[in-house]
Amino acid sequence: MKIGCDVDGNLNQGKFSAPMPWIGIYVTAASLACLVTMAADVIHGIRHRKLWFPCKYFSINATSLTLIAVAIKLSVDLNTAMPSRQDQLAKLSSSVLVCTVIGNSMPSLGAMENEELFMNVMAFGILVVTLIVNICIQLATGAIFVFWKEHACVMFIMLVLLIMLSFSALTVPICKRYLEHKYSKRYQLALKESSNETGKRLVCKIREDLMKYWMMAHTSSPQFVMGRSATCTASGAICLLSSLILAEAILRTYLMPWSFKFCSGESDYKWSTTLVLVTQTVAVAVGTIAPASRWFIAINFRCAKRGNATYKGEFKVEKYWIQGLVELKDCPLTLRIRSRHCRKLAHDTKNKLLDLCIGMQKGNVIMSKAIRLISIFFVSKILICCDFCKEWKKNFKCNTVFNDSSLESSQSSSSLEHLTCYVLHLEGEDALVAHMTKSNCDATDHWFQRGRRSEPKHLIKLLEKSTFSQGFKGVAAFDNDKVPSLDGEEPPNCWALPVATLASIALALPNSSSSSIKGLMRGVNEGLMYINFIENHLESKDLTNIRKAATHVWLGVDLYHTWLDVDLRRLSLQGKSSEEILEELSETAKVKFEESKKSQTAINACIRDTPSKWPVKELAANSMYRICQTILLNHRGSIDQTDERLFEVLTVMIADILGACLTNFQEVISTKCLNSTIEDRAKSVRHAVHMLGETEKILNILDQSIPRSLEPHQISSIDEWRLSLKREDPWAFPSSSSSENDGASPVSNDFYLSIE
Known part of the structure; x- marks a missing residue:
């Protein structure tokens, strides 16, 4: 069949x-x-x-x-x-x-x-x-x-x-081409108005800017236009x-x-x-x-x-x-x-x-x-x-209620009048301007309040320990220029790698309470999220590999309490002193740097034309070596240096670096709202408003904390911060020769360890 x-x-x-x-x-x-x-x-x-x-x-x-x-x-x-x-x-x-x-x-x-x-x-x-x-x-x-x-x-x-x-x-x-051109014009106007405003708190200033950016981004959204x-x-x-x-x-x-x-x-x-x-x-x-x-x-x-009022020109x-x-x-x-x-x-x-x-x-x-x-x-x-x-x-409502609502509506209309010029519309949509202004003005307040409800509490607690009133001196203190290099040249720094490395060292210190370690790890975890957000939108030199090294280091520390396969918690329980642990971490970093260098040379896979393009493990090892050596230089000979005090010093250094990085928030918000594509711009502004609500308390803490010697284009670079701080007060950041002095003054309330 x-x-x-x-x-x-x-x-x-x-x-x-x-x-x-x-x-x-x-x-x-x-x-x-x-x-x-x-x-x-x-x-x-x-x-x-x-x-x-x-x-x-x-x-x-x-x-x-x-x-x-x-x-x-x-x-x-x-x-x-x-x-x-x-x-x-x-x-x-x-x-x-x-x-x-x-x-x-x-x-x-x-x-x-x-x-x-x-x-x-x-x-x-x-x-x-x-x-x-x-x-x-x-x-x-x-x-x-x-x-x-x-x-x-x-x-x-x-x-x-x-x-x-x-x-x-x-x-x-x-429509996209026309609205993109119009957005650029209005964006420049918003920047000009923002620069002319003085005396306002940073959060209020950013919030007003975001209201303008949102109005422009939303009304020019191609989906909304269509x-x-x-x-x-x-x-x-x-x-x-x-x-x-x-x-x-x-x-x-x-x-x-x-x-x-x-x-x-x-x-x-x-x-x-x-x-x-x-x-x-x-x-x-x-x-x-x-x-x-x-x-x-x-x-x-x-x-x-x-x-x-009329349908004249409706068929145009x-x-x-x-x-x-x-x-x-x-x-x-x-x-x-x-x-x-x-x-x-x-x-x-x-x-x-x-x-x-x-x-x-x-x-x-x-x-x-x-x-x-x-x-x-x-x-x-x-x-x-x-x-x-x-x-x-409405006729059944009380006259007083009516009068109050009329007063509120008049106040709200006057406060929204300045946003009208930021409504981007096409030809024939003039009648929609007032309607779009009124219907979309409270969107930023909604996302701002939602951001407030998810503020990073552990990061705020960590930043309260920073020396922001003294210009974030920990930004310069974590690395001593007199520490010898592992490979001749030194790679540039990014914001995230020193934070991850300092947190690794803090985790390895003996006699630290579990609650202090847990609070520090949570604060760093929240802080690195904002650092990554800021570094993603900053126009800086090529720091891709360095940022990858920071991500690699923190992934091991956060999930496994390890630094390049070194168990940090086991190291802290071996009964060694802080100085011995720092020396061991420094030596381990040196060994791993040499191992990575030899393996890369053997397979001829690494182009070592610039230090910023070193492999991830070499960059992480170099950072650990330099920071450990810097702490050892300041640690030796100190009279009252206990394990708890050293942990506190590292915590303040981390807080200072996080705080200094977060001062770039306003610039990043402005860049994010301009450089995103017209299709994603509304989403970018919405995310920025939400993050502003999250970081409101942080920005209030850090307001007016940028050193006066820094130019606006230098604020985004941690290396520029370090140079600026050292120019302002070179004696606050001693070189290795300072350890040769005979006496050591008690450690002050500042974060740094120095021997006078």
């Missing part, structure tokens, strides 16, 4: 149709994935009060396009019999789901790069055209024998939405219409069954079509929330009694809609055609096509604005009733 045939040699149809219910489950799973991601976007928008619903989880990309292609399997199935009502409804729901996806994901166009944008829109267009062609074939062959009017309307809606999506994508690069555009808001109305068509078909099928005549028999998909129908119906309902909300907010604001097509196409007309063709007449023909043909596209774009914009105006005409009465109800409720 041949495979696929029965005993009589006939084709076994039942065997081929057996897996069909599993294919239906596969379609259900893809539809469920679309449902979950669209629901996540709705929840995210409501939770963060972004009722224009940005596309964070569901957007047009390779993954979503694959899911959609699977989800519409029933609509493109040309030859499988689907006789029952749930079968025919499942075909319609698949088509409506595509309309919902287009309307839902339109803001995601703003988050794409130009090439990615072109490829995704092209792929989506091919998918939609394929679906329309398949539906037309099924209408002609009778595979779809009911709901033909609904299918015709949905196909028309799908085509309109695809045109809106495609032509909206053409404006994205132009979400408030005419085409996107109009697509919400069209998307809502498609979901109403599906609802009408479902209700009429179940409430008026006599108006339809379905075929007898069962589909090969069997019971799985019911799962598909239910899942896709819920997906359409959830997916319609975001586009419908954008549409309703747009008509709510543009209603004549709610912000617009702004320049940015067609500027990209106009610029393409001026670009010559890159085709290598020898004949001048052929080149002329190709150029003229290109211009004619672009003129057609410009005309279609103008028609697209005018149609979108017309949909918005028609929507206002029908919805305005409902809005007027809502306003009447609100006014009626």
